[in-house]
Amino acid sequence: MTGRTIDAGELRRRTQQLLAEHPPATTERTAFLTARFDAGLAWVHYPEGLGGLGAPRSLQAVVDTELEEAGAPDNDPRRIGIGLGMAAPTILGFGTDEQKRRFLRPLWVGEEVWCQLFSEPGAGSDLAALGTRAVRDGDSWVVDGQKVWTSSAHTARWGILIARTDPDLPKHRGITYFICDMTDPGVEVRPLRQLTGEAEFNEVFLTGVRVPDSRRLGEVGDGWKVAQTTLMNERVSIGGMRIPREGGMIGPVAKAWRERPELRTHDLHQRLLSLWVEAEVARLTGERLRQQLVAGQPGPEGSGMKLGFARLNQEISGLEVELLGEEGLLYDDWTMRRPDLVDFTGREAGYRYLRAKGNSIEGGTSEVLLNIVAERVLGLPPEPRTDKDVAWKDLNR
Amino acid sequence: MTSQGDLLYTEEEEAVRSAVRSLLADHCDPAAVLARTESEQPHDRELWKALADGMGLAGLLVPEDRGGQGASHREAAVVLEELGRAVAPVPYLTSAVIATETLLACAGDAAAELLAALASGRTVGALAVPFATAPEAAHPRVRFDRGALHGEVRGVADAAAADVLLVPADGGLFAVDTGRDGVTVTPQTSLDRTRPLAVVTLDAAPARLLAEGAEADAAIRLGLRSGAGLLASEQLGLAEWCLTETVRYTKERHQFNRPVGSFQALKHRLARLWLDVVNTRAVARHAADALATGSDEPNLATALAQAHAAPVAVRAAEEAVQLHGGIGMTWEHPVHLYLKRAKADSIALGTAGRHRENLADLVDLPAPATP
Numbered sequence: 142m143t144g145r146t147i148d149a150g151e152l153r154r155r156t157q158q159l160l161a162e163h164p165p166a167t168t169e170r171t172a173f174l175t176a177r178f179d180a181g182l183a184w185v186h187y188p189e190g191l192g193g194l195g196a197p198r199s200l201q202a203v204v205d206t207e208l209e210e211a212g213a214p215d216n217d218p219r220r221i222g223i224g225l226g227m228a229a230p231t232i233l234g235f236g237t238d239e240q241k242r243r244f245l246r247p248l249w250v251g252e253e254v255w256c257q258l259f260s261e262p263g264a265g266s267d268l269a270a271l272g273t274r275a276v277r278d279g280d281s282w283v284v285d286g287q288k289v290w291t292s293s294a295h296t297a298r299w300g301i302l303i304a305r306t307d308p309d310l311p312k313h314r315g316i317t318y319f320i321c322d323m324t325d326p327g328v329e330v331r332p333l334r335q336l337t338g339e340a341e342f343n344e345v346f347l348t349g350v351r352v353p354d355s356r357r358l359g360e361v362g363d364g365w366k367v368a369q370t371t372l373m374n375e376r377v378s379i380g381g382m383r384i385p386r387e388g389g390m391i392g393p394v395a396k397a398w399r400e401r402p403e404l405r406t407h408d409l410h411q412r413l414l415s416l417w418v419e420a421e422v423a424r425l426t427g428e429r430l431r432q433q434l435v436a437g438q439p440g441p442e443g444s445g446m447k448l449g450f451a452r453l454n455q456e457i458s459g460l461e462v463e464l465l466g467e468e469g470l471l472y473d474d475w476t477m478r479r480p481d482l483v484d485f486t487g488r489e490a491g492y493r494y495l496r497a498k499g500n501s502i503e504g505g506t507s508e509v510l511l512n513i514v515a516e517r518v519l520g521l522p523p524e525p526r527t528d529k530d531v532a533w534k535d536l537n538r
Numbered sequence: 539m540t541s542q543g544d545l546l547y548t549e550e551e552e553a554v555r556s557a558v559r560s561l562l563a564d565h566c567d568p569a570a571v572l573a574r575t576e577s578e579q580p581h582d583r584e585l586w587k588a589l590a591d592g593m594g595l596a597g598l599l600v601p602e603d604r605g606g607q608g609a610s611h612r613e614a615a616v617v618l619e620e621l622g623r624a625v626a627p628v629p630y631l632t633s634a635v636i637a638t639e640t641l642l643a644c645a646g647d648a649a650a651e652l653l654a655a656l657a658s659g660r661t662v663g664a665l666a667v668p669f670a671t672a673p674e675a676a677h678p679r680v681r682f683d684r685g686a687l688h689g690e691v692r693g694v695a696d697a698a699a700a701d702v703l704l705v706p707a708d709g710g711l712f713a714v715d716t717g718r719d720g721v722t723v724t725p726q727t728s729l730d731r732t733r734p735l736a737v738v739t740l741d742a743a744p745a746r747l748l749a750e751g752a753e754a755d756a757a758i759r760l761g762l763r764s765g766a767g768l769l770a771s772e773q774l775g776l777a778e779w780c781l782t783e784t785v786r787y788t789k790e791r792h793q794f795n796r797p798v799g800s801f802q803a804l805k806h807r808l809a810r811l812w813l814d815v816v817n818t819r820a821v822a823r824h825a826a827d828a829l830a831t832g833s834d835e836p837n838l839a840t841a842l843a844q845a846h847a848a849p850v851a852v853r854a855a856e857e858a859v860q861l862h863g864g865i866g867m868t869w870e871h872p873v874h875l876y877l878k879r880a881k882a883d884s885i886a887l888g889t890a891g892r893h894r895e896n897l898a899d900l901v902d903l904p905a906p907a908t909p
Contacts, residue, residue: 515805
């Protein structure tokens with residue numbers, strides 16, 4: 142450490158030094174990303190030695206802009222979103238020094254993909270009711286259960302896992318958080334085909350999987366608290382990007398409207414204008430949120446963004462299929478595939494329409510998010526809880 | 539890519555807000571507003587004096603060298619948020635925004651003199667067009683004949699509070715003093731009695747020319763555009779009041795041995811309303827900033843703001859009535875003042891549908907060709 146404070150100028154200097162020592166044109170991609178991590182320019186708000194410099198998070202944009210201008214490779218964040226957005230902050234917050242050193246670098250560089258082993262067939266919105274068991278056996282835990290809606294499980298090296306370690310306690314208190322090696326015997330990943338025809342997600346069967354106690358994150362029984370860090374970061378990582386006008390789902394519809402006058406009807410025109418307005422308003426709300434974050438005044442507005450986008454994506458893509466008329470009766474391809482990454486606006490209108498149905502389910506259903514807004518933002522009284530003081534094993538499941 | 543401008547509030551803007559809010563808390567509680575709507579004097583002249591004369595807020599849009607405060611639409615929008623929150627019966631939107639912006643676009647000494655008078659707040663002005671007129675729409679004109687005006691304009695907001703009317707006529711825009719012979723202002727029974735309408739009748743009314751021809755038309759359009767853009771901030775304040783009061787009420791009101799606000803059916807409605815209010819804040823700030831700086835196309839920003847904010851304010855007020863249950867239906871509870879203001883605002887300066895149709899041209903999403 143030079144002793145200099147880390148401001149925008151200093152970050153620019155260090156970024157230029159990285160570029161000089163490892164010219165992107167002649168440096169292999171992984172080597173460049175590893176050098177960037179070791180220079181503390183991966184995520185500048187992380188501690189030194191773990192890819193960061195302890196700088197304010199808002200300064201990351203300085204580094205990203207310089208590197209983008211120099212044509213440096215990025216770590217393809219969409220492919221490793223669960224690692225970056227969920228696993229990393231949890232490891233940083235609760236991991237041992239050894240765990241941080243072992244996992245964070247290959248995670249950020251993208252050499253190791255992560256998945257999330259949270260949801261279960263019997264525990265969706267009520268995640269804390271999960272039933273996957275972890276039983277202590279010497280220095281290890283033996284895990285049995287089934288996880289579901291697990292994206293990237295088929296490409297993942299590691300999974301963040303929550304499992305029940307004490308069924309005699311109320312549901313929130315008997316959970317422990319682990320890191321699961323997806324290559325271990327007993328881990329079986331099966332594609333779960335969705336209504337789009339493809340299998341973006343998986344089901345994961347865990348049968349007698351041995352997880353060493355050294356891969357526990359946080360204390361035994363503290364898993365719910367640790368998982369809150371993961372879930373909070375899931376919602377933060379949505380949004381924050383600057384989007385141009387017509388940058389989202391409304392883009393292809395507006396384009397089709399302009400290019401194909403024969404599709405226009407008065408009814409569709411009224412509905413298109415209403416949705417165009419809503420999409421532009423939502424974009425401005427996102428922009429205002431971004432300005433708040435940059436100004437260091439984060440507000441509760443972020444918790445609403447996903448709700449708005451889910452509904453809009455569904456309505457706009459629905460209108461698009463209808464606008465296309467006869468073509469809307471067709472579908473591009475029902476072939477079962479396992480895509481590496483998800484693009485909500487990718488493929489054609491029919492796919493967009495069907496895929497958008499997931500937007501109000503994944504990452505918290507819209508109904509649960511409305512409860513969260515009502516209770517945490519507006520301070521309305523919580524639902525009466527019948528499960529708070531009941532041992533997990535005695536719950537109706 | 540278009541620039542979005544600053545969608546936040548500056549420290550100065552927050553200072554304006556807290557000054558206005560504390561004035562309104564002391565002098566404009568809902569019971570007093572309700573009582574005033576049934577009096578002979580629907581406008582609150584004392585409150586106007588405090589806002590305009592005392593705090594200098596009538597001249598925010600006017601440069602200092604023309605007798606104003608040299609602020610901008612951004613600060614005026616914050617004033618309107620607070621006035622909307624209180625459904626305050628003062629002619630701020632009509633005089634300090636619409637009439638003032640119209641005069642700003644008129645060259646000449648007559649306009650300059652009147653502009654300074656409006657900026658001081660000691661003179662109240664009103665643009666004599668029907669309050670429902672959208673910025674780009676046609677509006678009635680009275681007849682100019684032998685140095686005087688003849689004709690009638692209906693539905694003029696706050697005309698009864700005005701000392702001077704800006705009257706579009708054949709040949710230009712004229713100023714008419716309301717106290718003169720030949721000028722009659724007859725109050726109409728209005729849906730929103732906190733911003734009452736009136737019929738202006740001119741019978742050989744003496745008039746001063748402010749602007750002619752295209753200059754007059756452009757000035758009127760700019761006045762109405764600023765009015766429509768900043769009305770979104772009033773609608774934001776109004777919607778916020780409805781949300782806040784309804785949340786407070788549903789936390790306190792008990793039925794079935796629970797606060798009614800603990801029922802999911804109500805929580806979800808209030809959470810959705812909160813989302814609408816959050817969106818309205820972004821779009822209202824965007825319009826105010828666009829009008830202040832010219833960034834991101836003021837015509838588009840204004841149409842977008844009205845297309846969104848008008849229905850949100852109406853929904854907020856309607857939800858407030860419904861979720862207050864029986865008490866919300868009474869004359870005694872102030873929520874009906876907000877409902878009436880919101881509904882009237884949704885027609886004022888062009889409906890949401892009209893602004894959406896305007897957007898169709900602005901963003902190139904044309905209507906189907908008529909066969």
